[in-house]
Amino acid sequence: MTVFKATLLSLRSFLSTIIIYFLIFAIFAIVRAKVSYNTTADLYKDTSLDVAVLDLDNSQLSNALIDYLDSSQKITKLDSNNEDINYQAINDNIRFEIYDYAIIIPTDFSEAIISGDYQDKLEYLASANSASGYLISEKINTFLSDVKTYLDCGYSEEDAIKISLEQVEKTDIVDTKIYSNDSYNSVTNNASISYSFVFSAYSCLMILTVCIASVLGFLKNKDSKDRISVSGKSFASRNNELILAVFLIGLGITLCFFIYSAILGRKQPDFHMLLFYGINEFFLMLLGLGIAYFICSITSNTNLINMLSNMIVLSLSFLCGVFVPSEFMSEAVVKFSQLLPVYWFVDCCKYIEHHDFSNILSSHFFECLLIQLVYAIIFFVAGIIINKKREQYAY
Amino acid sequence: MFFRFFSYSLKQLVRMRWLVGWNFLFPLVLASAFYLGFGNMIKDDPNRLDTIEVAYVAGDGINSNFLSVINELSKETEDHNKILDITSFDSLDEAKDALNKNNIDGIYYQHDDTIEVIVSENGLNSTSLSQIVKSYQNYQASFEKILSEKPEEINTLMANMESNQSFIKKHDFNTGVSQYMQFFYALLAMSSLFGSWISTAIMTNLCANLSESGKRFEIAPGHKLKAIFAGILAGTILQALSNAVVICYVEYVLGLHWGAPICMVIAITILASALGISVGTLIGSIFKNQLALSMVPLAFTMTCSFFSGLMMGGIQQIIQNFCPLLNKINPATVFTDSLYQLACYGKTSAYYEDLCIMVLMIGLCLAISVLILRRRNYDSI
Numbered sequence: 001m002t003v004f005k006a007t008l009l010s011l012r013s014f015l016s017t018i019i020i021y022f023l024i025f026a027i028f029a030i031v032r033a034k035v036s037y038n039t040t041a042d043l044y045k046d047t048s049l050d051v052a053v054l055d056l057d058n059s060q061l062s063n064a065l066i067d068y069l070d071s072s073q074k075i076t077k078l079d080s081n082n083e084d085i086n087y088q089a090i091n092d093n094i095r096f097e098i099y100d101y102a103i104i105i106p107t108d109f110s111e112a113i114i115s116g117d118y119q120d121k122l123e124y125l126a127s128a129n130s131a132s133g134y135l136i137s138e139k140i141n142t143f144l145s146d147v148k149t150y151l152d153c154g155y156s157e158e159d160a161i162k163i164s165l166e167q168v169e170k171t172d173i174v175d176t177k178i179y180s181n182d183s184y185n186s187v188t189n190n191a192s193i194s195y196s197f198v199f200s201a202y203s204c205l206m207i208l209t210v211c212i213a214s215v216l217g218f219l220k221n222k223d224s225k226d227r228i229s230v231s232g233k234s235f236a237s238r239n240n241e242l243i244l245a246v247f248l249i250g251l252g253i254t255l256c257f258f259i260y261s262a263i264l265g266r267k268q269p270d271f272h273m274l275l276f277y278g279i280n281e282f283f284l285m286l287l288g289l290g291i292a293y294f295i296c297s298i299t300s301n302t303n304l305i306n307m308l309s310n311m312i313v314l315s316l317s318f319l320c321g322v323f324v325p326s327e328f329m330s331e332a333v334v335k336f337s338q339l340l341p342v343y344w345f346v347d348c349c350k351y352i353e354h355h356d357f358s359n360i361l362s363s364h365f366f367e368c369l370l371i372q373l374v375y376a377i378i379f380f381v382a383g384i385i386i387n388k389k390r391e392q393y394a395y
Numbered sequence: 396m397f398f399r400f401f402s403y404s405l406k407q408l409v410r411m412r413w414l415v416g417w418n419f420l421f422p423l424v425l426a427s428a429f430y431l432g433f434g435n436m437i438k439d440d441p442n443r444l445d446t447i448e449v450a451y452v453a454g455d456g457i458n459s460n461f462l463s464v465i466n467e468l469s470k471e472t473e474d475h476n477k478i479l480d481i482t483s484f485d486s487l488d489e490a491k492d493a494l495n496k497n498n499i500d501g502i503y504y505q506h507d508d509t510i511e512v513i514v515s516e517n518g519l520n521s522t523s524l525s526q527i528v529k530s531y532q533n534y535q536a537s538f539e540k541i542l543s544e545k546p547e548e549i550n551t552l553m554a555n556m557e558s559n560q561s562f563i564k565k566h567d568f569n570t571g572v573s574q575y576m577q578f579f580y581a582l583l584a585m586s587s588l589f590g591s592w593i594s595t596a597i598m599t600n601l602c603a604n605l606s607e608s609g610k611r612f613e614i615a616p617g618h619k620l621k622a623i624f625a626g627i628l629a630g631t632i633l634q635a636l637s638n639a640v641v642i643c644y645v646e647y648v649l650g651l652h653w654g655a656p657i658c659m660v661i662a663i664t665i666l667a668s669a670l671g672i673s674v675g676t677l678i679g680s681i682f683k684n685q686l687a688l689s690m691v692p693l694a695f696t697m698t699c700s701f702f703s704g705l706m707m708g709g710i711q712q713i714i715q716n717f718c719p720l721l722n723k724i725n726p727a728t729v730f731t732d733s734l735y736q737l738a739c740y741g742k743t744s745a746y747y748e749d750l751c752i753m754v755l756m757i758g759l760c761l762a763i764s765v766l767i768l769r770r771r772n773y774d775s776i
Contacts, residue, residue: 011774012565013686013690014690016545016690016694017690017693020697020698021693021697023698024697024698024701024706027701028706028707030703031707031710031713045517046522046525047518047521047522064692082417085567087566088568088740088743088745091566091568091739092712092715093712093716095574095739096574096577096708096709096711096712096713097574097708098709098713098716099708103563104566106692113562118560118562119560119561119562120561120562120563120564121562121563122562122564123564123566124563124564124565124566125565125566125576126565130444131444131519131520131523132519133444133565134444134478134523135522135523135526137563138523138526138527138530139526140562140563141560141561141562141563142529142530142533144534144562145555145560145562146537148555148560148562149537149541149551149552149555149556150537150541152548152551152552153541153545153548153551153552153557154545154548163540167536167537167540168529170536171533171535171536171706172529174510174512174525174528174529174532175509175510175511175512176511176514176521176524176525177511177514178513178514178516178517179491179494179495179502179513179514179515190626202706205416249435259404261598263496272485296688301413302686302689302690303413303414303417303592303689304413304416304691306693307413307416307417307421308420308501311420311421311425312424314428315424315425315427315428316428316769317706318425318428318431318432318433319428319431319432323432323706323707324432324433324436328433328435329431329432329433329435330434330435333431333432334436336431374599379671381670385757386763
């Protein structure tokens with residue numbers, strides 16, 4: 001098993017690459033799992049937004065307003081000790097979607113409402129002309145106009161706030177239903193294990209392509225090649241050992257991603273679908289091995305392997321919905337990305353996420369796996385053809 | 396002598412095809428992939444409040460009050476076009492059919508004195524449709540309460556309802572730059588840090604234990620430091636050129652605006668290119684293994700780029716909230732932040748701080764490299 005051992009040992013040189021890409025995946029998966037949510041469900045639920053509140057007034061009215069918003073939104077109270085408002089820092093958090101909306105309640109807010117000088121008294125920050133901006137502003141205006149109306153009609157401040165809070169609580173009940181004949185909406189998922197599997201497409205493919213292509217490139221090195229060929233091993237035995245080693249490396253790397261994703265998603269509702277995610281990941285591994293073989297047939301230069309791997313895998317990831325969900329892409333781009341193998345890996349993850357255990361083994365599931373397999377074979381065949389041609393021209 | 400070193404270094408670098416590919420081709424390919432992937436989100440923000448297409452179905456007679464409220468919302472406003480676009484349907488089945496075909500976002504179905512909202516999925520549009528009914532129900536409840544408890548205040552109530560009062564105004568920075576441009580800033584940062592490959596290649600050519608040309612260089616009577624600085628200058632020029640190509644490609648071919656004058660963007664990227672080259676020089680002076688010289692710059696660049704938001708927009712802001720120091724020592728984040736500050740807020744103190752940090756980083760990397768490289772010998776006794 002000399003070739004087998006040599007192949008495995010040569011992987012040691014790429015340990016830093018494996019660690020870096022795995023760490024990127026580990027961090028991304030944790031962050032992504034925390035921020036992910038799903039819009040498809042068969043029960044209606046109001047969208048809850050992240051609202052930051054800077055309350056400089058700290059009055060009965062401002063507290064009532066915050067309590068009202070807190071009943072339906074996720075409220076983060078900002079530090080109000082500092083008199084200087086750092087609008088830029090708040091705006092940065094809005095732009096990078098840490099908050100959806102930020103509201104600033106000035107020191108004289110309560111007095112202004114009572115005295116009637118209320119026009120545009122509050123300030124808010126939200127993405128330009130955003131739907132979240134409209135929604136929360138509408139809620140605030142509704143509540144405050146109630147308070148203002150009751151104050152103007154002679155109620156005391158305390159009564160006006162109390163009646164308004166009770167009233168918005170009662171009128172907040174609207175009969176809202178979801179109607180859809182889309183089969184993807186059959187399962188309610190607020191969180192899913194699929195997010196970490198989807199992102200693993202990038203890191204796993206990067207590690208597989210860079211490491212396997214570099215290891216294969218190393219074995220194509222004239223010195224290594226000569227030393228292997230003068231050994232007493234037959235051509236078939238050498239190749240079998242090489243294939244076994246490459247397959248084992250691929251399996252080991254993929255298994256690391258699978259286990260990490262499983263640990264991360266152990267509390268998710270679709271954890272029982274792990275087997276199917278694993279099958280999908282296995283086909284991704286075959287695709288990764290195919291791409292690696294294709295790249296190493298082009299070059300055995302480590303720098304070029306890195307460049308090609310980055311170009312291919314990063315582009316595939318951006319186009320196929322690994323980093324940016326395909327729902328945000330234009331129709332033409334989605335159609336184009338359907339021609340790419342990673343799209344089918346991502347699509348398969350979504351399919352598993354939205355289906356029951358009993359309904360999963362459908363033609364679409366197998367179609368996704370088959371397309372990945374076909375692409376893996378295409379890359380292998382292309383690699384073999386390039387190698388053959390290179391050998392022909394070498395003589 | 397300096398010019399001769401410089402021209403030789405430039406020639407050496409240009410002849411390395413893989414290096415030219417990395418620095419010129421890769422950012423262009425990635426920028427194109429970005430554009431295809433989410434270019435439409437830059438031109439057309441997915442969080443934007445679009446007019447919500449809604450059907451109104453009167454099950455048992457039209458509720459004129461509610462209809463007038465939603466008709467009011469379907470008129471054009473000063474801030475945006477209009478909130479709702481209403482289509483009346485005779486039957487609920489027809490409206491549901493339109494909902495299934497995605498022709499509308501939701502249905503207001505009014506029957507038995509209630510208004511039912513039917514939507515196809517959860518989300519902001521659905522919640523907004525529901526909120527409109529909540530606001531309507533709330534006004535109705537106020538009206539009934541005051542009419543029953545304080546009927547003498549009916550005029551005050553009517554005046555309040557008709558006043559169209561607004562308690563809240565937007566604090567706007569009027570940036571006009573999409574938040575998704577951050578990916579392109581991070582791309583430029585990555586491209587600049589790839590300059591570290593150029594300088595490790597330069598260092599390989601100057602070190603006797605790594606290349607044949609290194610042996611020839613070491614025994615030559617030329618000034619070593621001059622040669623290193625000439626190489627750094629050649630690398631910076633090459634890297635800056637490749638960045639300028641990417642900047643022009645994004646601005647003029649892809650049609651995406653950087654948010655700042657293009658010459659300013661190019662000027663900042665020249666600094667970033669010098670930073671990438673300096674980092675590479677430091678790596679090249681520390682590591683003496685050929686594999687490490689190609690792997691370490693790649694690992695360093697990808698890690699820094701990830702934390703500057705190349706793969707996940709907003710990660711730099713999460714870091715900013717929890718560990719701002721990490722953003723200050725990550726060269727990719729410092730660079731993206733300088734572009735972001737310039738595009739969104741202009742030449743603020745934070746912008747100048749970023750530029751100063753980059754200059755400091757360049758100085759520090761070169762100073763350490765000089766300390767390591769001076770009086771280098773190759774004996775192994």
